[in-house]
Amino acid sequence: MxxxxxxxxxxxxxxxxxxxxxxxxxxxxxxxxxxxxxxxxxxxxxxxxxxxxxxxxxxxxxxxxxxxxxxxxxxxxxxxxxxxxxxxxxxxxxxxxxxxxxxxxxxxxxxxxxxxxxxxRAERAPAHDMFRSKVLKSRFNTGRLGVGHFVAVPKSVERTDAFCKQVLGLKVSDYARGEMAPGVVLEIAFFHALTGRHHSMATAKVPFPFKKRIHHILVEAIDPNDVGLAYDRCTRANVPVAMELGHHPNDQMFSFYVQTPSGFALEFGSGGVVVDDDNWEVRQYAELSDWGHRHHPPARHEPRAGE
Ligand SMILES: [Fe+2]
The missing domain is CATH 3.10.180.10 (2,3-Dihydroxybiphenyl 1,2-Dioxygenase, domain 1)
Structure with missing residues (x-):
């Protein structure tokens, strides 16, 4: 296929x-x-x-x-x-x-x-207009790995997981089940595409009504220092932090989460693993993070005057 x-x-x-x-x-x-x-x-x-x-x-x-x-x-x-x-x-x-x-x-x-x-055949920018970030120390980890990932919160996880596997042809990377708050258990299935970013898409089963189609999107930087620098920029600009700095044991991503102006989150990370299908074992993880990622209550993004 x-x-x-x-x-x-x-x-x-x-x-x-x-x-x-x-x-x-x-x-x-x-x-x-x-x-x-x-x-x-x-x-x-x-x-x-x-x-x-x-x-x-x-x-x-x-x-x-x-x-x-x-x-x-x-x-x-x-x-x-x-x-x-x-x-x-x-x-x-x-x-x-x-x-x-x-x-x-x-x-x-x-x-x-x-x-x-x-x-x-995605259009590329002209050679004289090379990518420039105003603030990044390194660059985004994209190329063959693609833009990043998103975590969907489908109404029926079973049906969407079947779509991921049978229609999109994605492969399961692993599964994780863990508490995002005391008593609030999240179950996530992670899916990767051919070029192997640990997950391009994941589906989350949450034990409460969820208004958005996605929990978050991820962008990844090459240099882990860019995660800390971005965290400082977010806190200085009063962007609500949804989850503090932390680390995921499955995709090895060092990251934090902030609330975007649309209400869903953006994960800014570095260090995600690339799956080699010939040497990969699908595992079930009993925690979402092995350190950090302390959760903050959701809050609206309210830019300060002059932002
Ligand atoms: Fe993520």
Whole structure:
């Protein structure tokens, strides 16, 4: 079966584009790309023309996950496989393909109604416009590993896990079950794509009603010092910290979590492992973090005057 290479982009529906631009560019370290005033803002993390696409939308949630294929032949084989599995996959029209800045694009919905997009030939920024972060010491860990990851909170974890495995062709990395607060147990399944980022997507079963489609997205820096530097920028700018600095035992990510202007979290990490399928054993972890990641009560992002 033709495999997804990696999670190449995320499309987020955000109600406040200006707050997001300040958060993403000045604090997290992405670079503003193409902008359509009042409608959308592309954010860069490397030589791709866009890695996060913010679209003005009151959902304040994930709108689409963009899965990259290495060749058109692999994309065609995947689309045929998904259709044979009973999933309605549509070829995107020229306008959507242009907005995503890719060569070819197909779309489908998962069992929760979340859009998944499948593409090849992502547009790169011109050579004279190399990626520059205002604040990063190193760079983002992207390339063949893709944009990062997202953790979905589906209405039916069982149905979405089956979609991940049987339609997307992702492989299970491991499972974790642990308390995020006393008595509040979270169960997470982690899935990786062909190029091996420990997880491009995970699904979380939470024991309470959850308003968003995602718990968080992750961006990863090469240098762990960038995690500490980003943590300092967040606390200085009064961005609510959702989870303090800590470490995950499964993907080995050293990270912290902050609340984005849309309410869901962003994990800023470094040091995540890459799965080698020939030498990988799926494990069940009994804790989500082996140190740190102390949880803060959720709070609204309220930028201070002048931010
Ligand atoms: Fe994460």
């Amino acid at each position: 033709a495999s997804v290479s990696n999670l190449g982009y995320l499309v987020l529906g955000v109600s406040d584009l200006d707050a997001w631009e300040h958060f993403a560019v000045d604090i997290i370290g992405l670079q503003a790309g193409q902008r359509v005033a009042g409608e959308s803002l592309a954010l860069r993390m490397d030589d791709y023309a866009q890695r996060l696409l913010l679209e003005k939308n009151d959902a304040d949630d994930l709108l689409a996950a963009g899965w990259e294929f290495d060749t058109d032949e692999q994309l065609d084989a995947f689309v045929a496989h998904a259709a044979a599995a009973g999933v309605k996959v549509d070829e995107a029209d020229a306008a959507l393909t242009k907005r995503r800045r890719v060569g070819r694009l197909f779309t489908c919905l998962d069992p929760d109604g979340v859009a998944h997009e499948f593409f090849t």
